[in-house]
Amino acid sequence: MERQESVYNLIPKNEVKVEKPPRYVSKFNERVKQEKQMNKSSHKTMGPPKAVIPSPEKFLRKYSKGPKPTDKMSTFKEENIKRLAISTRCDNTWMRTQSKKDYVKSNVMDNILSPPRKPQPSYAFTKNGDKQLLENSGLVPKYVNKKDYGQIPEYLEQRNVEERRAQEEYDEYVKERLRQGAMKQLSDEERLSTLQGLKKNLEEMHYQFQCLSIVIDTIPKRNYKERLELQMKQLERDIDLFERHKTIYIANN
Template identity: 50%
Template sequence: MSEVVYPPESLYNLIPKEEVYTEKTPRYMSKYRSTVVLEKKTAKDAMRTMGPVKVEVPSPDKYLKKHSKEPKLPEMTQRTREGRNRKPAVPTRSDNPTMGIHTKRDFIKTASAVPMKPQPICVDTRKGHKQLLGNSGLLPKYIKKRDYGEVPEYLQRAQKEYDSFVREQKEQGAMKHLSDEERQAVLESLKKNWDQLHHKYQGLSLVTDTMSKKSHKERLEVAMKQLESDINLIERFKTIYIPKN
């Protein structure tokens, strides 16, 4: 047999406990409930049979006739009939014909005129977008200019100013033109000086561990670069002017 477990005895258990009741909140009721119920009841009672109670019965005389829905022209009155058939009066012998009247399109001139040539177009997309070929930049319009192939005016003006300056300097005796022999002699002397500096540069030690060695090497490199730039300048220009002073 299973043992029955009783709660421990206590004086507090002898005192009867009051039962606690939880009050529920009242259910929500709309204040329009009665109005809605009344409207629903009246609408339901009015449509208990099939369709509305009062239906307008069609008249037996208003049945659909043949061609009744086709559009009809307005009736022809006496005034419109007379205006349609009215024609201009026949001119008399004394009436002069009107001169200088031109119609909107002269068929004789149109037939004898030269047909218009189609404007060339350029299609630049696969979807067929096109534009005029003249505005696309594909036509060399610049070759049709009057001054095409000529030296621009500002270059001609600059050349004239330079020539006038050189002429003035020659006249004043401030500039001296080097001849080909002198130019060649100067060029050979520059190359000779460069060879001497290069020979000294080749004789430097590989290890530059002192400040004097570094400065000597830098001086040789600067002098060689200056000689190279002078040699290139003289070889590039055949006409050279130097001051007499």
């Protein structure tokens, strides 16, 4: 942006004249004017001024624009018609096409000898006797008759195999660690004896907790009570752990 007051503004500037390009002129200008004068100026009214009027004697005649059809009825004569002879009542030619089979008797015998139609099993679901098919009610044991009824699905068998494989790998890993001497497995006797000792300690702690005074008005009594509660909770966790898991390992270090 130029400032309002500047020394450079005092220098006179030369005016630059912009020269415009010459105007575009179509080379078909004269031809278009001539065609307009030839084709449109004469049709400014309803049609050209000198129209060719047809003569009233030259009217459209029948079959003038197409071929004339041939007259077939003129060549047709009655004596050329060959009429068929009507058969009399005494004539027995119509009996030749009649079959010797008695369809009425055959249909009667077929219906007599046919087995009776078994009714479809249905059930009534209203007191007025409205019925529905028993098959669509869900009372028919369809799935019991399947071949794979009562069998374990394939995905469950596959999952059982994977769980069995994972358990075997875990057992092998534990055995390998045991061979290395990293852990020691408790026997059943040791586990039961440890469990009995934990229960005995819990009974003693419980007896000490019951022997507390009803009114705990000093800080040492309150601390002693809290310590007994923590020890009892820890013993309950250990007892639950020993009862739920039959295989227990202890680290040597």
